[in-house]
Amino acid sequence: MSNHLAIATVTASLVRYLQGAVGADVGNAVVTAVRPDGPNSGVPEVGLNIFLYQVTPNVAWRNQDLPTRRPDGSLNQRPQIALDLHYLLTFYGDETQLEPQRILGSAVRALHTRPILSRQEIRSAIAANAFLTGADLADEIETVKLTPQPLTLEELSKLWSVLFQTPYTLSMAYDASVVLLTADSQPSLVQPVLTPAIHVFPSVTPPAPAVxxxxxxxxxxxxxxxxxxxxxxxxxxxxxxxxxxxxxxxxxxxxxxxxxxxxxxxxxxxxxxxxxxxxxxxxxxxxxxxxxxxxxxxxxxxxxxxxxxxxxxxxxxxxxxxxxxxxxxxxxxxxxxxxxxxxxxxxxxxxxxxxxxxxxxxxxxxxxxxxxxxxxxxxxxxxxxxxxxxxxxxxxxxxxxxxxxxxxxxxxxxxxxxxxxxxxxxxxxxxxxxxxxxxxxxxxxxxxxx
The missing domain is CATH 2.60.120.200 (Jelly Rolls)
Structure with a gap:
């Protein structure tokens, strides 16, 4: 289970992973993670921008940790929430040199070849960003898997319409799943025995173990x-x-x-x-x-x-x-x-x-x-x-x-x-x-x- 830094850690790890792949194929390409509102928003002149536009509960994991509380309201296990992260990947560059398309091809190839964030990638991202100090996503048993999502033209239009006065740029959507966030609260210990009672039953000898x-x-x-x-x-x-x-x-x-x-x-x-x-x-x-x-x-x-x-x-x-x-x-x-x-x-x-x-x-x-x-x-x-x-x-x-x-x-x-x-x-x-x-x-x- 991971702490509150897990979402930011996924984004930072994805930036680091794609920078290595895209940078090797298109030498001057830069990978950023900002809101793509326009040329002054921090998106690269040549490169790829990763924008987390939506977070939704993971349906398969929704009820995995129920119930989390005892009848008296005290915790019996640490609550967790499972999330899917929805990213918009936007590609920039000189259209006459087809740079956006070359960068898209490089990114898609990398994400298809290795559609997961490795633990080493995550640890490297944490070490490279001081604001991620204390993140523990790398210790989570569930690896984060990256899956392309085929958005329709209507869905893409709606998504870009929330970016005020921003013209459409070549884009592709990916989901990152699953990210597990766990509460810091620790379950309380069960109450001590108030009235000891001893019950005597006939002895039952377990079978002798067999290697x-x-x-x-x-x-x-x-x-x-x-x-x-x-x-x-x-x-x-x-x-x-x-x-x-x-x-x-x-x-x-x-x-x-x-x-x-x-x-x-x-x-x-x-x-x-x-x-x-x-x-x-x-x-x-x-x-x-x-x-x-x-x-x-x-x-x-x-x-x-x-x-x-x-x-x-x-x-x-x-x-x-x-x-x-x-x-x-x-x-x-x-x-x-x-x-x-x-x-x-x-x-x-x-x-x-x-x-x-x-x-x-x-x-x-x-x-x-x-x-x-x-x-x-x-x-x-x-x-x-x-x-x-x-x-x-x-x-x-x-x-x-x-x-x-x-x-x-x-x-x-x-x-x-x-x-x-x-x-x-x-x-x-x-x-x-x-x-x-x-x-x-x-x-x-x-x-x-x-």
Whole structure:
């Protein structure tokens, strides 16, 4: 969550980002952020002006923090508001040399190539502007994404009409979303116990925890606290498989590597995926042949606040299976049987509240409920999907962490829906664990991560 400087920080970071891009393409171009009222308003003779003309509440996040108060009116959590920032980009220069059009092309190319404000960009903007001292936008888990908005001629005319006696100049609109502002107020502590009371219940012994590799059938085990290869900036090129099967998750392209976050959960590290292009390809693990899977159990410890559709682990939902989060934040367990159409099982509620969640999905051919979803050890959804069939439509599919797969070869085709959040640990079994075994693995996660 960010303080009151977040909006100004976004504008300053956008100016800095575009100055680097436009300045490199059109050498004398200058980027400003003023109200474009005319030649005396401070807009550049040659360059680009960024004008924040409107701020609106983000619809997807509008009710994420309700309720914020207890029945007595005291805070039970820090209130936050999610905003979308609407910018007008205006381009100036010598029309005979087509400078406005050249600058527009440079800016659009830069914003399409990297449509987010990186944390390093934000930190640099804060350091370069004394009035932004104390801004904490760079620490926000949600990155700010920039999206072009196709305004109609009528909408552009209305927008320019509020700029008194200012002739129209070549322009383009962009949205920056989402910016989260949090109140400084701290929730009050709950009241102390006035009347102590002791209740005695029969003892219940929790199941003994089972480290994933102590159970048969472990196919893939990725831990945020073990065997990660990363550079000085924390960019991860390899996440080594701990199952002994050498199904390592790798990303050779530096621009697509997730980042290591130290002490992300219970003092242990996790991987952060930016939701734009970060993902890892899984080595030496694929499914081939119709009905190749008669049982499967997957555990994933993750955290996200993003309402966008995103993939945790995928072997192609239309050909094999995939664990995803929908645009509404629900956990989705997708499978494709050996014959017929695929099946999606969704959790009833969202899991994008920014808390760490242990998600477990299970498939067991021949069971009464072939598919199940557990969140934090609680069964939240089940279905008797494609009864009498195994999973696997017949096409060979390789897997990815953090993006949808369509790959028929290692590190092959992807299909978007990038993960935007943090992932601490994954454990995949090529069989359906029993209820007791599942309880024991969940106890392992509970004792390790608290």
């Amino acid at each position: 994933p590799d102590t159970l048969a059938g472990l196919q893939l085990w990725l831990r945020g606290d073990a065997d990660i290869t990363y550079d000085v900036a924390g960019a991860i090129s390899q996440w080594r498989d701990q199952s002994g099967n050498n199904h390592h998750a790798v990303q050779p392209a530096a621009a697509r590597q997730p980042r290591l976050v130290r002490e992300a959960v219970a003092g242990k590290p996790a991987l952060r995926f930016d939701g734009a292009d970060d993902y890892l390809a899984i080595e030496q693990l694929n499914y081939a042949g119709a009905g190749a899977i008669d049982g499967l159990t997957l555990f994933a410890l993750l955290r996200t606040t993003s309402p966008q559709a995103q993939v945790v682990l995928s072997f192609d939902r239309s050909a094999c299976w995939s664990l995803e989060l929908t645009g509404a934040g629900r956990v989705r367990w997708s499978t494709r049987p050996q014959a017929g159409g695929g099946h999606d099982l969704d959790s009833p509620g969202a899991a994008t509240d920014g808390r760490w969640r242990l998600v477990c999905v299970r498939f067991a051919a021949g069971a009464t409920a072939t598919k199940q979803i557990f969140i934090d050890g609680i069964l939240v959804a089940e279905a008797n999907a494609h009864p009498g069939q195994n999973v696997g439509g017949g096409a060979t599919r390789f897997g990815f962490v953090g993006v949808a797969s369509q790959a028929n070869a290692f590190n092959g085709a992807t299909a978007g829906d990038f993960l935007r959040g943090e992932l601490a640990e994954l454990a995949l079994y090529h069989r359906a664990l029993s209820a007791e075994e599942r309880d024991r693995v969940e106890q392992y996660f509970a004792e390790k991560y608290g």
